[in-house]
Amino acid sequence: MTHNRIKINDIAQLTGLSTTTVSRVLNGKAKQYRIGKESQEKIKKIAKELNYIPNQNAANLRTGRSNTIALIVPSLNNPFFANIASNINNEVRDKGYVTIVGDSDEDVATEKLILQQLSSRNIEGIIIVPCGNKWAHIKELHDQGLPIVCIDRYFDNLDIPFVSTDNHHGAYLATRHLIEQGHTIIACIQGVKESTPNKLRIKGYLDALSESGIKDILITGDEFSFHCGYIETKLLLQQKNKPTAIFTLSNTIAMGAMKALKEERIKIPDDISLITFDDHPYLDYLATPLSCVAQPVTDISKIATKFLFSEINRNKMPLPKILLKPNLNIKESVKRLNSRY
Amino acid sequence: MTHNRIKINDIAQLTGLSTTTVSRVLNGKAKQYRIGKESQEKIKKIAKELNYIPNQNAANLRTGRSNTIALIVPSLNNPFFANIASNINNEVRDKGYVTIVGDSDEDVATEKLILQQLSSRNIEGIIIVPCGNKWAHIKELHDQGLPIVCIDRYFDNLDIPFVSTDNHHGAYLATRHLIEQGHTIIACIQGVKESTPNKLRIKGYLDALSESGIKDILITGDEFSFHCGYIETKLLLQQKNKPTAIFTLSNTIAMGAMKALKEERIKIPDDISLITFDDHPYLDYLATPLSCVAQPVTDISKIATKFLFSEINRNKMPLPKILLKPNLNIKESVKRLNSRY
DNA sequence: TCATATTGCACAATCGTTTGTTCTATGCTT
DNA sequence: AAGCATAGAACAAACGATTGTGCAATATGA
Numbered sequence: 245m246t247h248n249r250i251k252i253n254d255i256a257q258l259t260g261l262s263t264t265t266v267s268r269v270l271n272g273k274a275k276q277y278r279i280g281k282e283s284q285e286k287i288k289k290i291a292k293e294l295n296y297i298p299n300q301n302a303a304n305l306r307t308g309r310s311n312t313i314a315l316i317v318p319s320l321n322n323p324f325f326a327n328i329a330s331n332i333n334n335e336v337r338d339k340g341y342v343t344i345v346g347d348s349d350e351d352v353a354t355e356k357l358i359l360q361q362l363s364s365r366n367i368e369g370i371i372i373v374p375c376g377n378k379w380a381h382i383k384e385l386h387d388q389g390l391p392i393v394c395i396d397r398y399f400d401n402l403d404i405p406f407v408s409t410d411n412h413h414g415a416y417l418a419t420r421h422l423i424e425q426g427h428t429i430i431a432c433i434q435g436v437k438e439s440t441p442n443k444l445r446i447k448g449y450l451d452a453l454s455e456s457g458i459k460d461i462l463i464t465g466d467e468f469s470f471h472c473g474y475i476e477t478k479l480l481l482q483q484k485n486k487p488t489a490i491f492t493l494s495n496t497i498a499m500g501a502m503k504a505l506k507e508e509r510i511k512i513p514d515d516i517s518l519i520t521f522d523d524h525p526y527l528d529y530l531a532t533p534l535s536c537v538a539q540p541v542t543d544i545s546k547i548a549t550k551f552l553f554s555e556i557n558r559n560k561m562p563l564p565k566i567l568l569k570p571n572l573n574i575k576e577s578v579k580r581l582n583s584r585y
Numbered sequence: 586m587t588h589n590r591i592k593i594n595d596i597a598q599l600t601g602l603s604t605t606t607v608s609r610v611l612n613g614k615a616k617q618y619r620i621g622k623e624s625q626e627k628i629k630k631i632a633k634e635l636n637y638i639p640n641q642n643a644a645n646l647r648t649g650r651s652n653t654i655a656l657i658v659p660s661l662n663n664p665f666f667a668n669i670a671s672n673i674n675n676e677v678r679d680k681g682y683v684t685i686v687g688d689s690d691e692d693v694a695t696e697k698l699i700l701q702q703l704s705s706r707n708i709e710g711i712i713i714v715p716c717g718n719k720w721a722h723i724k725e726l727h728d729q730g731l732p733i734v735c736i737d738r739y740f741d742n743l744d745i746p747f748v749s750t751d752n753h754h755g756a757y758l759a760t761r762h763l764i765e766q767g768h769t770i771i772a773c774i775q776g777v778k779e780s781t782p783n784k785l786r787i788k789g790y791l792d793a794l795s796e797s798g799i800k801d802i803l804i805t806g807d808e809f810s811f812h813c814g815y816i817e818t819k820l821l822l823q824q825k826n827k828p829t830a831i832f833t834l835s836n837t838i839a840m841g842a843m844k845a846l847k848e849e850r851i852k853i854p855d856d857i858s859l860i861t862f863d864d865h866p867y868l869d870y871l872a873t874p875l876s877c878v879a880q881p882v883t884d885i886s887k888i889a890t891k892f893l894f895s896e897i898n899r900n901k902m903p904l905p906k907i908l909l910k911p912n913l914n915i916k917e918s919v920k921r922l923n924s925r926y
Numbered sequence: 927t928c929a930t931a932t933t934g935c936a937c938a939a940t941c942g943t944t945t946g947t948t949c950t951a952t953g954c955t956t
Numbered sequence: 957a958a959g960c961a962t963a964g965a966a967c968a969a970a971c972g973a974t975t976g977t978g979c980a981a982t983a984t985g986a
Binding site: 602603604605606609618619620621624643645646647648649 | 934936937
């Protein structure tokens, strides 16, 4: 295609200098290699005039650096991840890098496929929201020395760095809030069971319950998806021991739950209370603004990027595993019950 | 980093064959170059055993093909674009390509910057939602022979192919719907004025009005943003000649409008009706489910990708400019007025 | 049996950079 | 004036694949 592009050699010819010199000037190594002022200016001038655009592939082949990182998320359709993607993309661009984005579609096989595709491209690092609880393929790359940071979801017992939310605390806050409002039959619709954040959220939920001596434990679900929220809510509504509150462990699950509740004409919070993990601007304009555990998305993105680049640049930054505090955003979806007292 | 990776030459050594032969077998050109069955199997076996991963940069340098396309959107945070990104990403991955995603942040300067970054990478094609009405930098690349498809927003008078919605028709439908429900004072909050979709939407709005002999024309706004929707709605509410309905030209504008309305305690649709361009799952769960003009996002993504690849593969596909019909999704945000009759 | 086809594969150039090393002036020192 | 330092720049070898062409060895045909 666009292959009449001008190359470093053309500039060399036109300036009467060597490609070596041109390369060094254009890479800002002029002083280091004592290139004369005049030569420098001549080169820069011509390069600008001809609109020289270096061929990154050639450079990459030689240096092994691609100025490219990858971001893999379970679904760009999930506003939570889209937000992360947007943030990271901006951070990365400012460093002169580009981001290859992979959408694993919440499917481990796809995730593996994407990592494979990436392996052949000399990307310099990966920020990933692992979609499942399988980590062999990720660890393999990490072991080969490829900088990797997990965000949001991660693997506790591995030595792969991560930046996430204090999920236990978040779930604890949400559950305690429900309890404080008088709820005692609190259902929790979870996502991927074996994933670390999910386990911790469940633990937070359980801890809050047991702290208050509540024995009714109601955990269902197995996917961070709309569908899961919908199905499980439908089922919950069938129970004899109907919950007065539902705690959904992701925004997608919450949306599914809302659909089910709407279908059954059950009002939030009058008939049932709802609280969820993950915030989103839309939540404020819902029929009932949804109380939620807001994750510090921007900070997570920033820290993850910063850390990834410190790894890429081999500045040993001592920041392997970090959890940020979430925020409990109380809106209007939780009703105060007095039934118990 | 991971530079003890095995290369084509290693396989050549181990099999006792030449790199040429190995390359040809691994690229499926065995028949074409009459490589013997035995050699083929030996090569494939070893390649698999050693988990050979080709260095795309080397190949790319030689062939000029990068198996990479770029997608540039104004904001991944906008669920409409996130949805597009997700769709395209999946399409592209299935073809063995990867997607570099650029978030131009609704800023032309950033968009230019991104295109520059991409120029040096031998990407094979671009799908872009141009953020503004400036096209010189895009046309330049297109003129150099780089396959480019605009989606959603596009430039009418240029020869750059596009896939979008029939914006005129969509706006016409929405406006006519409002009129049919008895509204006569209908405000329209627009986005980037000079952009083609915006112009066409405005035209659809005007055509519907004039068709019904409505003289009150109320157009404000200048950005496809939350902020614009918020501000303009606030201002509209100050007018003496207050509109009974608002038509927002994007989902972001609609959200801003909702915020303003909520602040002013103005109920939808009781006090004012609202209809918007762009659908989103969340819209169904809003305080008042928002009637909208739904764009065929999936089809747009599919067609755009298909066309881009036909360009990349130089199959001259006669599909330069295409507009898909939008759908009017009537929900509950438009009130039937009888005041006029 | 000799000429010609065909099969199977290797040589070596090439893609556009980067970079360790070398080389030649010129200037400086004493 | 001889010796050495330094400034300024070029040589040429990589990086790891792809590919036009050439060259044996074997098969085929008359």
